[in-house]
Amino acid sequence: MELEAIPGVGEKTARALRELDDPAATVESGDVAAIARAPGVNEARAARVARGAIRRRHDDASRVLATDRAREVYRGALGLLKERTVTDYAEKRLETFYPSASASRIAEAQAFAAEATKHDPDPAVLDALEGVEPLEDPPTVRVRDRCLATADAEEYARAEARVPELSVETVEDTRDIAELARSYASVIVLDEEFAGMDVEGDVHVRPDALSTPAETVPERLLAFFAENRERLEAAAAVHETVGAADRTGDADGDAAPEPAADLDALRDALSRLDEDGTIVGDAELERLTAAVDDLDTAVSTAESVADDHLREAIRERDVTIEGTDFLSLVEQGARVDSLLDRELADEYDTAMGRAREHLVDALELAPEEVDLAERVFDDDPSFPVERDESTVSRLRTELAAGRDRRAARLKAELAADLGELHGPVEELVRDALELDVELAIARFARDFDCVIPEVRDPDGRDEGDAGDEGVGGADDGSSGGFRIEGGRSPLLDVDFADVEPVDYAVDGVRLLSGVNSGGKTSTLDLVALVVVLAQMGMPVPAEEAALDRFEEVHYYAKSQGTLDAGAFEATLRDFGDLVEGADGRLVLVDELESITEPGASAKIIAGILEALDDQDAVAVFVSHLAREIREAADYDVAVDGIEAVGLVDGELRVNRSPREGHLARSTPELIVEKLADDRGGDFYGDLLEKF
Structure with a gap:
């Protein structure tokens, strides 16, 4: 479809619409919410675009409303319909219905309205619709622990456009990639020519990375679901309420359609996702995250535990140094540490044990992490106790790496689950919003004792078909x-x-x-x-x-x-x-x-x-x-x-x-x-x- 061929769509609007995943199909669908996701296109504008697409589809150039008073009547009629909507979406969607002289458009709209009037507007369903809104694209999420790498300038430009969440780096050889691996937790190389290289670090050669964004940057999908959590839960509630109303209603009526998405699977997936798009509910990830966050505090507290024990030990013991021994220690330039080693060696070992035990317990360290944690405090006596900063830094790096690896795996797993739900939940929300449109028409028909009229084709009528006197x-x-x-x-x-x-x-x-x-x-x-x-x-x-x-x-x-x-x-x-x-x-x-x-x-x-x-x-x-x-x-x-x-x-x-x-x-x-x-x-x- 040539977007500029749609009535009312100019070059600027067409350019915005092309930012949609499937512009032609989206515009043709008449889905006002989906069209409004184009940059700079609000729902009112989206309704006009949808109306223009309808006109084009039916080759409808008619302008039925020829005078101001006729247009006032249309606005009054449309207003009565809009008053019976719950969502803002339904108000705008109703604007795609306009007086047409096209037989095919009238027939299409009548078929929609005839189905809509079969609904029995249940108050519980109307209440559930209160929370439903069109889905929104979240702001771009910046992911700083991962990067893309390429030696090709065109691939670099494509990567920046398609995966704005990640930094894109230029490389010339494996040495450049190794350097990136030291700066990023993970490096994704886009060029197949680097396949088989031996580089230390988390480096993957994936020429298909730009075409599989859910694997490359699962944060995008997670952010989408996190941003739309309340909308999705509201849409799920609408479908459940419709189902409940159907179960308690007329047994002879049509059964409520099955929701487009598995609601149990949706709720399970959402329960694993925080409102900011991070993974929740995994004990190991929570342990590692807490360990990284609490490391400095835990080390300081462990130092205090050791110092308190040594201080008490010194208070409670008499340390005797003979004159010759004292003179010898001074002549050798010995410090207090030497006295501790000689007189309080056992107590120092006990203090170190308590400090290490506190550190392991406070951070809930796994067995493979304990050895490094124990080296935070060495066996050389000192008072106050001093940490080994390089060991603390190494422990922090290992814990953070473990956390990031765990989070990346969980994100990938959850993104895979959500990827299967992405299309269905969009349909789930769209169905709920369209239900509001249908219920507005049904309520209008019931409130004003309406009937679907017969609209005849004046050119196709047989002049001899005069009927009974009316x-x-x-x-x-x-x-x-x-x-x-x-x-x-x-x-x-x-x-x-x-x-x-x-x-x-x-x-x-x-x-x-x-x-x-x-x-x-x-x-x-x-x-x-x-x-x-x-x-x-x-x-x-x-x-x-x-x-x-x-x-x-x-x-x-x-x-x-x-x-x-x-x-x-x-x-x-x-x-x-x-x-x-x-x-x-x-x-x-x-x-x-x-x-x-x-x-x-x-x-x-x-x-x-x-x-x-x-x-x-x-x-x-x-x-x-x-x-x-x-x-x-x-x-x-x-x-x-x-x-x-x-x-x-x-x-x-x-x-x-x-x-x-x-x-x-x-x-x-x-x-x-x-x-x-x-x-x-x-x-x-x-x-x-x-x-």
Whole structure:
């Protein structure tokens, strides 16, 4: 895949995406979290990249949302879905669902949504999702006890790029390698030409070292698991909770899928790893680590043990030196050490034994380490007791080497185990995050009594396939347009339970009339919402819905007051562009007459309706000038009406579902009619006759 061919991906973003292990597959997968692991690409940007890849895959150049109001409806619909997510990932992932005119994309998204709505959102699962986040790459770990060595300049550059954790050294011959072996605990030589050399130290010739990073630098894999420990544990908990919910739920339902990773093996591996990526739980490594750390303290304490014993021995014994002996010792330049050797030899041996015993016990030294430890204090008497610094240094070096060898072996073993889990745990986390996306859709569908709509291909419909008569006198939808039964908009500023259901079907160009506050605008909102959600591939808030796949949705909200000349001209220009190519478009317009004087508005709307009708467009225009528009039009304009039942205690009672072929009465007409009925008299009767 050519990354720059993805809509919205420029050279800079493509360069960042190429840093991923498999850029094409990652982008194609739509995995927002995986895409966001590219340097400098956040989740919002990753969602746009994924959306662009989807468009490219479906050859989808459509831009369904053609007006600001249509885009507002999309944002509202998307917001309702996002409100039902738990993770930030799911919020961004939902942004990859967009209103499309591509039949294959809509079908793909609908299949995903249909599977999602089968879920029963369990509160325990939602709680478990709280801790799940996308996996992150840890900061580069610097490993200082190991290096790579090569005599090739190109190999040197590749090594620096592929294994930044290790120092890379240049060598010319075995002498250089031997020198490195004295500075590093381990040397990995990349050049095969050095195979078979005899060099003292931990030196390995591995030409494949750059292609097997888990063996070369196991710290990388350990750091990844340490960095993501909480995320992995949270994902494991989600899958276990799903499994528990499945076991206690409907026995006839589909069983929860097996987790992608062996959770017991994962937890066992994590138990051997500290939060900073070091090995834990191995007694021998802990002993060696403690011995290196505590060596100086243990030696000092051992010195004190010996000194305390000698001091007590001297206090408790009388040492007699005859004059001739004293003179002889002085003449020989003897020191106190000589007196100790002569008078307290046994006590000195005991003190040395106690010092050595303390050192061995304090450091928990192994039998093979004891001999060197015992040489820390030699047998030549002295007071205070003195350590042999060179022997202490050698002991430290041997203990550290043992520690490093043990740690390296354990790291390699754990990295091998984790290497087998690396792919599965990425899938484990991805499955948990995707579950949140699916549960958000399921919750949306349940909260708003949704159904998966039928989205038809307008080009593939047989014109003779007219069905039974459906809602509002229109057919069942097979002749085009849209049909909604029992639709309720969750975007209204009332509790969803209080929203009255609406039935409406349109298969051409319609005027929608009705009383003020009767629900005309909310009906347009419902139509726009159902179409937008349907072409996103999402369930829609209705008992049943069917619609054509529209190329564009043009929704014009009610203008706030009469427009000045410039704005009026611009508005007419927009409608001029609209009617130039209205095929495959849905046009929704709310009270266009408010842009200018009523008389002129009626003529303008009539002209727009004529143009749309000539092109077999699907359109609904809300207007209070239905009579005037019909009179101005040169064809029989279809009019639907939201019928008012009457006034009850000063409140309007309305049948919210538009009635086909019905010019709805206005609110003033209803009030005059009520007064005529209540009060009688010629005045109210004459007024009523004028409507």
